[in-house]
Amino acid sequence: MRLSVHVGNASLNTMEEISSIAVVSPSILEGKKKKLKGTPKSIKKQKAPDVEVRETPEGDITRKKSKGNLFKNTNFPTDNTVTKSGKKKQTKSPDTVSVKNNKQKLKVTPEKRKSDTSYDGDDDGSTKSTPKRVKFTPGKHSTPQETPNDVTKSTQKSVKQKRTKKKANVSLKSDKTGDGSSTVSEPSGVNTWAEALERAQNQETDVSWEQAVAKARGKPDGVGEGEAEKVGAGKSNSRENVSEKGQKKVEFEKKSKKEFGSKVMKLAGKTLKTLTGKAAKEKENKNSNKRKRESDAAGKKEDDKTKKPKLEEMSKKDRKKVRKMQRTNFEVIQQTKKIWESLRRHDLKAEEKTKLCQELMNMVRGKVKELVFAHDTARVIQCLMKNGSQEQRTELFEELKDDLVELCKTKYSSFFVKKVLKYGTKAQKNAVFKAFHGNVRKIVRHTVAAAVLEYGYNEYATAAQRSALMEEFYGPSFALFKSPNVTTLEQILKEQPTRRDMILSNMKEAITPLVDKTVLSHTIVHRAFFEYFTYASNKARMDMIELLRENIVHMVHTRDGSRVAMYCIWYGTAKDRKVIIKSFKGHVVKLCKEEYGHMVMLALFDAVDDTKLMEKAVLQEMLKSLYEVCFDQYGLKVLLYLLSPRDQVYFHPDVIKVLELGDANPNSKKDAAVRRKELLSAVSSPLLQFIVDHTKELVMSNSRLLLILDILTHAEGDPTAAMEAICKIAAEPFVSGSLENFHIIEHPAGHMTLKKLIKNDAERMKQNEKVLFTDILLRTVSESSLKSWAACNRGCFILITILELNNEKMSAEVKKRLTSVKKSLGKMEFKGAQILQSKLNEA
Template sequence: MSSKGLKSTKRKDNESSEKPDALKSKKPKLSPSNPTDKKHNPTIQNQKPVGGQHGKPKAFGNNDKSVTLSKKERRVQAKELTEARKKRRKPHYTLEQELATLWEKMRRRDIGKEDRLKLISEALQKMKGKMHEIAGSHVSSRVLQTCLKYCSQDEKEVVFKELHPHFLSLASNTYAVHVLQKMLDGASKQQLSSCISSLRGHVASLLRHMVGSVVVDHAYHLGNAAQKQELLGELYSTELQLFKDLNSTSEKRVVDIIAKLGLQKGSVIRHMTAIVQPILEKGIVDHNITHKLLIEYMTVADKTSAAFVIQQLSGPLLIRMVHTRDGSRLAMLCVKHGSAKERKKLIKAMKTEKESHVGSIASDQYGSMVLACIFSIVDDTKLVTKIIVRELEANLKDLVMGKNGRRPLLQLLHPNSSRYFSRDDLASLDLSVPSLCLMDKSETLSETKDSDGKESAEEEKDEQEDTVTEQSGLEENVTIAGSKKDPLLRRQELLVKSGLAERLIDVCVENAEEFLKSNFAKEVMYEVAVGGCDGILLPTLSENLRELYQAIASVAAEPKPEESEKSSQHILEDFHSSRTIRRLVLDSPTFASILFKKALSGKCRSWAQGHCSRILSAFLETQDVQVREMAKEELQVLGDEGALKITGTKKPE
């Protein structure tokens, strides 16, 4: 810019600054005496605001730019404009406002039943003919849910008839899905069957939808065996999707369905792969029907497809699945057939920087079996100790007392015991993926072949016999795929070297009486006291175990309470504790001698009745000669007098 331009600009600025105040602002100030003041001029109050640039209100009147608004007036005007826009955008906006008012009244807890029913009837009457339109609103959908929860059966019929034709469209709506769940919960058998039939042909597409999958899984959860099979059938093959009559409840597994109907296995695998892959890629794995689909897919998938599923699931996705039966079995398959990297990823996902899932998994019915599987298979004991064992140590008492929390501990103390694990639990630990097992077996055979690359018929026959023997024994160790470490060494590292066993003994000493009287904790107490299976605790923790024996004997040595003073049963008279102590007398000579010397010697006559009599008779039934001879003199007299009933006395070898 030239010097002349600068001078002219400065001249203009100086001139403008020298103008009098009356010329600087042309906008008059509002005052009580000013006729343009809104508060004192009713004509201005009734005038509509005129919108300025970008929809912002400027002034009142017909394009009168001489009047400004206060902040409060601008807020009121903006609210009015927002309401007007909502009325234009939402056809049922006024109705939703009325329903919200009724909802605030009907959902109160202190309202009477009759008053609530009147409000519900009024709300349903207002919604009549428009339910399917307003069910997708975040406000009116809540009203409809409350109505379905408390309304009569006739009113539920009305709602069902109006919503059922629009079931599929509503199933994909974020808010309407909750209405459908309430509707399914209160549906009759015929209505539920009708809803499941309306899903026919759309199950696969809805399972790939984040919202629609919730409706499908809810219907699957409420359906009977035939209805569940109907929903699963179309996920297995195109034929089952097109022809409903092919589904039957007698063949539930996809392998059996293929054999019965003569379907092509390759076609079934391709159909299931097209459904499974998008579900895994989107991470929609929280539903029971999805877990069932995946576990069935693993039984027929080739090794490439099965390895893909394990790779996709190993990590945070699998942590969300372990709370169901099929989900926990999938987790066990991933642990068994996954690589070391995938196992590490899965275990690390159990504990993040924000929270740890180990405690909740250990307390879950099915999640606890996943931890038991990890203890039996994973060779990286340092990682397992750091992430899982340390978390279990922080809450040992609750785990020992819990029905499910004790399972991982019992798996370390006595692996695969049919006394502590059901047949279904042991079957879950023994599961494997057929295609991956064949691959592992072929690799093993290739390593063991002789230099000529041939095996004799006798060796092959012996291998087959060994395989049958391993599969038939329930208490035998499961076939471990991908594990190289000796099972006993793994148990020692996880249980003894990690310090878990020592901490477990301390907890048992602190809570000896409570654990022995507990229906669940008594099993852990027994296994710890005898030193675990194969005496794994005895070489290094014998002194700690002796402290435990002393603690139990001290509680047993307490005087027998009088009938009037009985607040709880004595440890020798309680049903659970007396049987556990009897087992310990039979299986642990050291405990038996400490108990007799400290608590029973000279007092056997007073304990010769009730549940304690079984403990006394165990001293004469034990295989240990020293224990038997120690108690024989006092107990034999009671037996001869008939004061003590001794049954099943075993003769010394």
């Protein structure tokens, strides 16, 4: 089967020719001055299309482009026929060059005739098209016949003249066909390839083009053989009438078009070779670049293996290891750490421990100063100081004795100094305190070194050594010249009264920078502040209070610190006291439970006139945790002080003496009795309710016995509910000698509670109180329960206490209930039964 496409008189017989003609011919026809509209800007970058050939049912050839997108946005003319209804119908030409890509199918049909479209040229070289109706007549080589409505021949001639004057602007568009494929047709108004030849040769007619179209088109759909023969006959007759001049003209035209076709094929071949050559070259360059990159990567890997890695390229763990390796004693450090791991075990035998200590000492000898400052090796030296022999400890100390102050200031080496204070000899400890001389004021400001000084001052310093350390706050002369016989500031002021102002001035200068430091919590600092407040004037105290008032809460945990806080409360103004109270927010319960902190609470109760502020800021927070405060040794004293302030039954005389130092303060204006009554009224109701809620726990506790008695005696309000709660416990069935559940009658604390509450009724009767505990007890306890009390010694003494109240009504009630047990009491041997029997026999 032979494949051919006719363009004019040129016949394209191969796939390369077909594909290349679509690429090259428009630019050639236009004289390479104007590119084809709708095609890519650079034809050289396009690949040659792949063409697929298939045979149609009529025996014609359809060529499809399988890859590429060369004919995108390109339209070639299609045949338009008019149906009987007057509508246009697109007919598919048998000879169709169809191009498809992945998404659309493009069909290239032969061009329309010149009579299909009328052109209206614009000034800029573009054309406007108006489609015309075309009517086909039967015949093998039938040509379209113009309808009466079509334009005249003169009009066509004028259109042709316009075309020869202006350049053609080829615009290719894609139209969708009914079957889903895209038909590429040349829009009306655009010159065909044959017309371009005509302009080039200045010819007006195009007979050869009509012949080529008719031959390519074949029989139109619906045209019979007879009609086709008629059409062919009509054509042959017309050809015979052509003049000799016309025949020469046709021959010249055929020859020219044939030459043109050969030129087109040559140029198309060259273009195709150029495109394929460039593609191959680009592919080769791409492969060579890839090989080059691979070789570079391989070379880089080899270089990385041989090249020394940079620190920033390493992981954190590797960098740490490299830094350790750069240390001078790296090998020694690694070996000592291994020995230390074995030496620190608790189950190590004494012989092995001695051997390891000696081995470790041999390794660190002469290098102790270098190792003691590092975080890991410092632990090795500490372990050797702890587990080594006395000779080894001395050897370590001798290497470091000249740098003790420096060691105190470093985070890890400071622990070695603490180990010297703990495990060293007396001479070594004295050497440490001697190293502090002249440096105390500097050391106390240093966070790390102050902790070492605090440790030595509290745990291992003697009274003379503590005094020597404190003397450095008194002035430079005391730091340089120590007085061995002087132990306190009071003694110094007695011996040298003229130096009082100088000493206090130096102390103020030394302790003022410590106010905002974390070292404010250390004991030695508290001692310095306490001595200053003790001997300073009122004005100097008030100035220091203003600086210290917001940080008082950090000092109340020591004896001297709590005294400083008490001085601030006593001699501070109302504003200072308010700031101090607010600084205690969130710490009230803790203060109540501290050995020295609870003294600050007692000073607040004695000195602060603003009882409303005390109630909101202090008492409410304390009452929220009343159980916790009540069952604490020091919290109980706080509650008792609210109920019975400075009562010697509950408080030691020394404590009362200390509290009395604040009575002469110049800032407390309210009468002490009024102040105490206002505070008592704020806590009375919660305390009475507390007895109701926790009766059994309170009555069975020895230390809480006094609290119950004090609450029922001094609390404002009706105590009936609290007394009834206690009596209900006493009314429970009693079995003498039962060890499972101690009854309140036999309980050591319980029976004492009842006795004291009954005795307290004597005082209540003197005060004409209507509510008496004994009266409620006799109403609550049944006769049988009261008789059962007489079966034990403690029960008998409770009954004797009721009879000794000298209340005739109550005594008569008890005697009446115990009449039946008089004889039984005579048979009992314990002392209480005998006394009870004698009381009952009395008239």
